[in-house]
Structure formats: structure tokens, C-alpha cells
Amino acid sequence: MSETLSGLLTLTVLLGLLAATHAPLGGWMARVFTDDKDWRVERAVYRAVGVNPRSEQTWRSYAVSVTAFSLVSIVVLWAMIVLQKHLPFAQGTSGMGRSTAINTAVSFVTNTNWQSYAGEVGTGPLVQTLGLTIQNFASAAVGIAVAIVIIRGLARQQTHELGNFWVDLVRCITRILLPLAAIAAVVLMAAGVIQNLAEPMTIHSLAGADQQLRGGLVASQEAIKELGTNGGGYFNANSAHPFENPNAFTNLLEIFLLLVIPFALPRTYGIMVGDRRQGWTLLGLAGALWGLSVALTTWAEVAASSGVAGSMEGKEQRFGTWASTLFAASTTGTSTGAVNSLHESYSPLGGGVILTNMALGEIGPGGTGSGLYGIVIVAIITVFIAGLMVGRTPELLGKHIGRREITYAALYTVVTPTLVLAGAGASLAMSGPKSTMLSHGPHGLTEVLYAYASAANNNGSAFAGLGADNPWYNLTLTVAMFVGRFAPMILVVALAGSLVAQKKRPATAGTMPTHTPLFLGLLIGVALIITGLTYFPALSLGPIAEALS
Amino acid sequence: MSFTRQSVAALRMLIVLTVLLGIGYPAVVWGVGRVAFHDQAAGSVVRVDGKVVGSSLLGQDFTAADVFHSRPSASSYSGDTSGGSNLAASDPAQVKAIADRQAALVKDGDLPADGLAAPDALTASASGLDPDISPAYAMDQAPRVARASGLSETVVTKLVTEHTSGRVLGFLGEPRVNVLDLNLALAAARI
Incomplete structure (x- = not known):
């Protein structure tokens, strides 16, 4: 079988799996967030936490809950990282420096999972399991909760009630993430991913050299790392490490896991707003962007493989080119940031496409929850622009997109580009940050641009040649991750607050339908044009200049 | 509610959540591993005469002339x-x-007649622990x-063929040769 046929078959099977799970999972998620009954275990949690699951929150109260939960998470995780050397199960880890610890705590709570430490050195099993694994669940659930809030904003009318954050958080974990992660973890383990508490052991290998065999509770973390579009590797090499991703089967499973929730959420949207066709348009945008990036990345890397050394630098033999590019396009399209190959060693165009995936604002299909609310923002801007063009009142699902709504949406779209371009620009203007770059010229620019695009869009993958473990990068990337996560989230919750108060206007002959292929075309156009206008100058100096030189 | x-x-x-997800969930998965998938959960360890000599998932730095190199x-x-190198x-x-x-x-005489080395022979992997090489590099x-090693080329070639794994399920990933497995078989053949 040829490499091309194998790659296309892999893609077909992946699409089949995603198609088969789209409706059941999307429907299940809609039921989870509209169910008026609690499970017994959930009631126990609410009692322990001291919240009334039947109370509804306004947008302000919901935003305060999101912020409070995330800030407390950051402080607790930071304390755990700083204190780990003094806690049990440290297994001789050397821990992290001060700025690295802050960076890591914010990184995992914001669902970014940027790692300026090496997993083998910076974290013992206690922090990995009690600190990082929990945030892998919690940050994913927070993203989904906020996505549900914007859906409720569109689905409900003339109220201030947007649901209860604690209920959304708990249900997302108990009914969606935990069951799926547990199944995935067992399958991954059966296929070779490790799950043990062994101390690092130095052996005399068959090759005659010393080799360190490491243990870890990897399978349980790997499953939620992909399912929650987190991406923080147990080991430094992330999903390229054979203990995290031992063969082409686990590789396909991991790609499936990171796509399954983001691609099912448009279904949840369609069901909850009472018109499934609306979900199809959003799915169409996500699918088109993902498909385009898979095609372009694969084309670029296959084209590069005709050189003397092929394109195997930074790729694993068991995956080869196709299974590496499929992973790369999916991990950057979903804000996951796990890697099974080194993005910095990609060809200029391949690296440029995966950078653009993040620059698009993580909407193809985006992270768990964050992808969906990002797509809804694009839809709002699209109805607004289309409304201006044809002189109709901009409306989405009967909700008027007025001055307040478009202000929130517009602010949403400028937050991350500002962080990315300002951060990268400042780093390149100073000699200190410039000196830790691995590459120079256009590739060096891409390296720094990639770091800030990854942080601000909460992706977490890297052009890892950049020496980012120093106070400048640690702290500026921390700001990018924090602001890039919570400013858009709060804007989305505020937007939901203003939408939910409105009465739904009945559709008339003058209403622009938002479920048609025409609207899908407009959506794709708007997403690409906004990103193009923002990033084209930077991209042309980075990957495009490198590809042309 | 106030902040x-x-x-x-x-x-x-x-x-x-710490109790549920940090302790309960990993412990259950760990327990299933102990009972049902002990070898995999422990790291697919390879032993020779009872002594651990590696993991079949991790490559090793073979340098001697009479063994296959990673x-x-x-x-x-x-x-x-x-x-990796990045x-x-x-x-x-x-x-x-x-x-x-x-x-x-x-210098090692590992280049095929056409002078074109297999791409994986010239490039470093992402993990730095790639256990596999391409069948072409093994044959070279x-x-x-x-x-x-003093073995006949026919025997060695046959070992390579026997230790070549096809694509997983016939279509996933790339064909490959696990170097540790191959070198263990080579050692056995020399006795």
C-alpha cells in the first residue's frame, strides 16, 4: 500500500469515527446541560461545595464564578508546583524556577498547556496527577460551560438567567469528560501507554549504555490531555514520546479524542437553539477550516519529503509524514497543542499553515467550548457585516445584533491579535529575548510569532527551539495566556447576558437566514479575511518569506 | 454571590475534584492496568535472563558494527x-x-548502491527515543x-524481513523495524 493511500484511508476512518459520534455526543451534551435532574454523586458534590444547583445566575454572577474558580485554581496549582520538592512522591524532581511555576500554573488553568519546563525534570508524579490532571479536566469544562452560556443567550429570551456555573462545571465532568476519558485511558493503556508509579530506573541497555526508564500515571493524563484539548505532555516530547503515543493506532485515537468534542458541540448548539440546521453551518465553518489545514499541511510536508533527507527530521518512524501532519493540523486547529512531531522542523509552508490555524483564533474546530464560542463570534460579525451590505437589521436567531453586541464581538476579535503582535514585536525589539532564539531570519521570526500565537490563543504547542524558560518569555507569555483566555471569555458571557434579555423576533421575509450554504460561504470568508487583514504582514515576513527564499 | x-x-x-479526578480516576485506571494490562502499563519492559535490558517502546543507542543502529x-x-533537534x-x-x-x-558502509540513504537514517526523531527504523534503513x-557478526547475509536479511512490521491494521502509520527486537533476534541467531 502506498503512503498516500494509507494516509487517505486513515483520514477516511477518522472522518467516519467523527461522523458516527457527532449526533450521539452532540445530543447527549445538549441533554446534559438542559436536564433538570441531578445525579446522586452530583448532589453530593453540590452539598460539599455549598451551592444550590437550582439557583440561576446572571451574566455577572456567572463571570464572577468563572473568574473565582480559575484564580483559585491558579493559586493552588502554583503552590503545589513550588512546594513539590517538600511533598511526597517528588521522585527527585528538581522543580521549577519562580517564573516557570507561574507560567505553568496559568498555562494549565487556561487550557493552554504551554510548557516552558521539561516534563521529566520539572514535575514529579504528585504535581502531574494531583495538579495538572485535574486542571486538564477543569479547564476543558470551564470552556464548555462558557460555550453553553452563549448558546443559552441565544436560546432563551427575556430573562437574565444563564444557568449555574457550578452545575455546568460538575455535569460536564461527571457526564461527559470523566466517562469518555476513563474509556480512552484504558484503551490507550491496552495499546501500550504506561500507567505506573515506578521511580525512574537506570538500566544497562542492550546497546551497552545507561538508559533511564521512567514511569508515571500517563494513560489517565494522556486521555484527558487530548479529550479536553489541553495538550500538556507528561514527557517533554509530548505525544511523540513512545510512552505517550506508542503506535499508529494510539495516534489515530489521540487525534480522534482531540477532535470529538469540538466537532460535536455544533450539534449541541443546533439542538439547544431549536434548529439543527443552525448547527450545520457552524460545523461547516469548523470542518472547512480543519480540512483546508490538513490538506495544506500534508501537501507541504509531502512536497518537502522529496529532498535528500526527506521531511523526517522531528518526525517518528511509526507515524511517518501523513499521520504527523494530520496530528499537527488537528492539534493546532483545536487549541490542543499536543505534538507528535516537532513543528519547528516542518517545511516553511507546513509550519506557516499550523501557525495560521492558531491565528484564526482557534475555530477550526477550536478547543472544547472555546472553539464553539469563537465560531459564534464569527457568526455575529458575519450577520453584522452582511446586514450592513444589504441594509437589513443584523440578527442572529431572532436576536438583534446592536451596538452593545457588536462591540463585545469586535473587542473579542482584537484581544488575541493584540497580544500576539505586541508580544512578538516587543520580543524582537529587545536583544535579551532575541538571544534565546534557535533560528534567525524569517524562521526565527516565525519561532517567536508562533510562541505568542500559541499562548494568546491557548494552544500550547511550540516552535520548541525557542529558549522560552527565562523570565521575559515566561512572564509575557503568562500575560498572553491569561488575558487571551479570560478577556474573550468574559466578553462572551457579557454578550450572552445582553442576548438573553432580548425577546426573540419572529423570522420575516426580511430576515437573513443563517443556515444556508450562502451564509456558510460568508462565514468562511469573514473568518479568513479578518485573520488575513490582521496577520498577513507578520506571516509574509515569517513563513512566506522563508518559503520564497 | 460575592467574589x-x-x-x-x-x-x-x-x-x-482533587479526590475525584486526581486520586479516584488515575487509581481506577491504574488498577485496571495492574489486573488486565500489566506489561503495557509497566512500560513494555524487555528482559534477558531476568535482567531488564530496555523497553520495546524505547530506542537505544546501538553503535557497535555487528548490530543494527537506531x-x-x-x-x-x-x-x-x-x-528532538527542532x-x-x-x-x-x-x-x-x-x-x-x-x-x-x-564510512560504515551503510549506504545502498544508489547512494541515497533512507530519510530516517539522516534525521533525528521528535522524541529522541524512536524505537523504529524504516525497512529500507535496516536492509541498508x-x-x-x-x-x-560473521553471520551470512541471507540469515541477516531474513531476520530483517521477519522483524519488519507492516502498517497497523494494514493501513495505519508506516512500515517499521523495531531495532531492539531485531538486535535481540540477531544475538539469539549468533549463539
């Missing part, structure tokens, strides 16, 4: 910190690394291994 009250609820929530590694297969193809350091590796292959090494 303070919400923060107290947040802290309590975090404690509950791919170049940015971390010499040490196993402590995994990772070098772009256009980087002068990468151009030099490829030239050096090509020269080493020439067979004459040298046969010469140095």
Missing part, C-alpha cells in the same frame, strides 16, 4: 529528557548534521552487520 463566597466555593470544588537522536537515547531544514546546523550523518553512513545495514 469571596464564590472563591470559597471554588476552593471546596477544587478539593472535591536513528540519530538529539538526546542519545538517554531516556532522561526526551525531545532544527529547520534550512538551518546551517541541520545542513551540517545531515552531511555528517551521510559521511558516517558512507544488513551487509555491514553480516560482515561484522
